[in-house]
Amino acid sequence: MQPRKLASFWLLAPVVLLMLGALYQLNSSSPDLETSAPATTETIRLTVSAAASLQTAMEALDPTFASAHPTIEVNYNFAASGTLQRQIEQGATVDLFISAAPKHMDALQGKNLILKDTRRNLLSNSLVLVVPQDSTLKIREFRQLTDPAVKRISLGEPRSVPAGQYGVEVFTNLGILPQLKPKFVYGNSVRNVLSTVESGNADAGIVYATDAQISAQVTTVTTAPADLHTPIVYPIAVMAASVHPEAAQIYSKFLTSKAAQNVFSQYGFSPSE
Known part of the structure; x- marks a missing residue:
């Protein structure tokens, strides 16, 4: 090799080594970039069985809850409280139950169909x-x-x-x-x-x-x-067979919040004492 060509080789060698090193670091860092990417969040579909008299007020609350909890989708089943009670007793998949009378909730509680320590009185009516x-x-x-x-x-x-x-x-x-x-x-x-x-x-x-x-x-x-008449009280509770008990408790807590109670009052309900 001639002296001039040899000198050029030694001048370019560090540049080539730096390029190879950079390529190596880029390739070795790729797996880390993939694992740090956010995972896709699945939507939780919550089933709420509620007394028919609650329908208008609860549907009015949907946008507020959806904004605060976009990954929880609430699906309602509105009917007479006794009908909803029987559906739950017969094995219907329900996460949260709101009755227009304590007796229907009492019946479910007596059969251990309610998740412990989740029952509370939500509203009252006339x-x-x-x-x-x-x-x-x-x-x-x-x-x-x-x-x-x-x-x-x-x-x-x-x-x-x-x-x-x-x-x-x-x-x-x-x-x-x-x-x-x-x-x-x-x-x-x-x-x-x-x-x-x-x-x-x-x-x-x-x-x-x-x-x-x-x-x-x-x-x-x-x-x-x-x-x-007997006091008109609406008890709420998470069901023992709930597929999403944590999400159900989040929704239950939301319904007792000041914002939700203000909406209920606009529709004529009163907070339960």
């Missing part, structure tokens, strides 16, 4: 007498339902619809239940009762104040005195 908005009947209080002019009274089926159960208590304590029974038109949920009155297929109906509030097609005649 019971009202409603008539169609265009009614010509001069009904002003519950005792007037005995009037022969009142032919049909819509009431939730007492064994499965808590509002119906509370209504029977009111009529019993007023001493007018036997006179009213022949007039009853039973509904399978409190919203079904409301629809029956709205359509004019009943002269009057017994619903929650929260249901009457969302309807422009009924008029609230009077509110049942609290001492005429």
Whole structure:
């Protein structure tokens, strides 16, 4: 090799070595870059069975919860509390249950179907007498339902619809239940009762104040005195068979938050004492 070519080789050698070293470091660092990449977060689908009277308020809360917990998708099953209770007893996959009466939650708790230490009282409500908005009947209080002019009274089926159960208590304590029974038109949920009155297929109906509030097609005649019926309380609990108990508790805690309670109050609910 000539002296000039030899000198050029030795001048280029360090550059070549630096390039080879850089390539080696880049290749060796690639696995670390791959392992540090964020994993894809899967959506948790939560099943919530809730009393029919809660539907409008809970659906209004969806955007707030979704914004705070984007990986938790809440799927609702709204129906009469007794119906939901039976579904859970028969093995339905439910993460969280909200009843419109303690007795349905008590039944599940007695069968160890509730996750320990997750039960709490969420809300309270009141019971009202409603008539169609265009009614010509001069009904002003519950005792007037005995009037022969009142032919049909819509009431939730007492064994499965808590509002119906509370209504029977009111009529019993007023001493007018036997006179009213022949007039009853039973509904399978409190919203079904409301629809029956709205359509004019009943002269009057017994619903929650929260249901009457969302309807422009009924008029609230009077509110049942609290001492005429069992306190209307909505208990909430995570189910023992919940597929996502942690997410269910997150949602349960959200419903008791100040922000959620403010929304519930807008729909006529009160915090449970």
